[in-house]
Amino acid sequence: MSVVAWLTRLAAHPISAIAARSGFTSSAHFSQAFRSAYGLSPRQFRQKCATARAD
Numbered sequence: 001m002s003v004v005a006w007l008t009r010l011a012a013h014p015i016s017a018i019a020a021r022s023g024f025t026s027s028a029h030f031s032q033a034f035r036s037a038y039g040l041s042p043r044q045f046r047q048k049c050a051t052a053r054a055d
Contacts, residue, residue, distance in 0.1 A: 015042045
């Protein structure tokens with residue numbers, strides 16, 4: 001799992017803060033790149049991970 005995926009899944013920070021810390025100038029561009037890499041938006045990824053942890 002990449003650092004970006006780990007931060008998105010585990011960090012309590014907003015996605016926009018993770019995008020900025022990852023070097024993206026906009027959260028929209030970060031979300032687009034994330035979706036391209038993982039097939040889900042960062043929010044969907046977090047929700048999927050939360051569901052998996054609850055099971």
